[in-house]
Amino acid sequence: MTVKEVESAAERLKYIVHHTPVNSSRTFSEMSGTELFIKCENLQKTGSFKVRGAYNKLAKMAEKGETDSVVSSSAGNHAQGVAYAASARRMNATIVMPRSTPIAKVAATSGYGANVVLHGDCYDDAYQKALEIQQETGAVFVHPFDDEDVIAGQGTVALEIFKDIPTVDAVLIPAGGGGLLAGMACYIKQINPRVKVIGVQAQGANAIVQSFQAKSHLSTETSFTIADGISVKVPGKTTTELINSYVDEMVTVTDEEIADAILLLLERTKMLVEPAGAASLAAALHKKINLNGQRVVCVLSGGNIDVSFIHKIVEKGLITRGRQLKFGTVMLDIPGSLQHFSAIVASCGANIIMVQYDRLHADLRLNEAILHIVCEVSGTKHGQDVIEKLAQNGYKVFLE
Structure with a gap:
């Protein structure tokens, strides 16, 4: 894979795809300890970077007079x-x-x-x-990542970053099958070897991380993560070879960290980014690698998220950030018990948004019930204050 192949792909894509913006963020910079920028491929045509590789592949086929x-x-x-x-x-x-x-x-x-x-x-x-x-x-089969023409097309994201932020120090890139990471890493390291390339995978789908550590091509038996766009058990052989040659470091992020990043993007930038696309920002915000004081670009690789899934992501993000508190407690199942409990929570300034009774648990006495609660709180400390107040009033709280 050469620089020329990526530059040729950029020419083919010139009037086809968007040159997506690279936006700065003071909030994210302060949270990560870096000068942080986000490359918004979630604003790309079709909602992700994938159109780059696909179009480059088909355009090269046409040039050769193929099917x-x-x-x-x-x-x-x-x-x-x-x-x-x-x-x-x-x-x-x-x-x-x-x-x-x-x-x-x-x-x-x-x-x-x-x-x-x-x-x-x-x-x-x-x-x-x-x-x-x-x-x-x-017909010609177009592989989603293990194809050099597809990889070259994805590498054009790096070309645009260098045009917009020529003094970049590090680029964080999500990885599933590895096409985007391989293409960008090849271009970045051949243009400016000084720039660090960090690949990011979900903790529950880390085949490339394992391959990178073993300097081999490995797969995983399972792949479980909310980031379906990078949930890949078998990465590409070509992509793995390129990643092992050009990438500086591979890190993982949890689903909770990804959800937190999605929620922050919604709140601070008003952008909706899919879980796979938010993985790179999650790695920066949770400081998976020491990049203090450096100029960093996080690639937001896509924005295609199932609308029916958004509320689950937001809830997971709120819990991760301590904005929602989920817990259970045992109370007497008699009139006035819930009112007494609610008054204590209200006195702490917390808002109960969900209540569920469990009267059938085997360990309960006849006049007892388990109360499952979800509260809105302002943060982790506020949540701890609520739990302490309940404990002072005789409630044994267990987090859920």
Whole structure:
């Protein structure tokens, strides 16, 4: 992978994709101890960086006079990227998606003109079906990450960062299959080896982290994270080789840290970023690597999030930041007990937003109930004050 390949990809993409903004943030800078910028690929066409690699692949095919039909498999951003690119190049595209794919993503993909085939219960099932269609039709299979033309297209994100922030010290990049990280790392290190490249994975989907540490190509048996865009058990072989050669460090973030970053982005920048896209910012804010005083760019790789899932992310983020307090306590199941309990919570300035009774637990006496509570509080200390006040009044509180 050479600088020339990424620059050629940038030329092909020149009038196709957005040169997305790199925004500074005083709030995030203060929280991370860095001079922090965010590269907003969540504002890209189709809602993520994926269109870059997909379009570069299809454009190179056209230059070589290759087939006018492509097939791919995806449950998310790659599907929309390929569909958009095929429409722009006037190619036929068939995208195989798992039957469990949210309706909104299926509609968005078909809306770009692709023929959507729903098959199987997971990505692996969809991938196998896509290979069958490729064999039957002779269409070209467009891999979501393990393809040099796709990787070169993703590398154009780094080219834009250097144009906008030429004095950058470090770039934090989310990684699942590794296409974005590999492409950007190749370009960054060949242009300016001084710049640190840090890959970020979800703790529950860390195949690239393991591969990086072992300097080999490894996969994981499971992949469990809210960041579905980087939930990959088997990273690419090509991407792994490039990452092991060019990346300085790999780190992981928890789902709670990702949710916290999404909530902060909503509050402070008014931007909605999907879990995978917020992983890089989560790593910076939670100081997974020492970058104090450095000029840092976090790549927000996408903004396609299922609307029905947003409230779960916000709730997880509020709990992580101590803005919501979830706990249980045992109380007498008699008239006036809840009123007495509520009065104590109210005296602390907390707001009860959920109450649930459990009268059937095996350890309870006949006149007892377990009360499950969710309260709004101003922060961790406020929550501790509420718990201490309840303890002073005889309530044994257990956090949930």
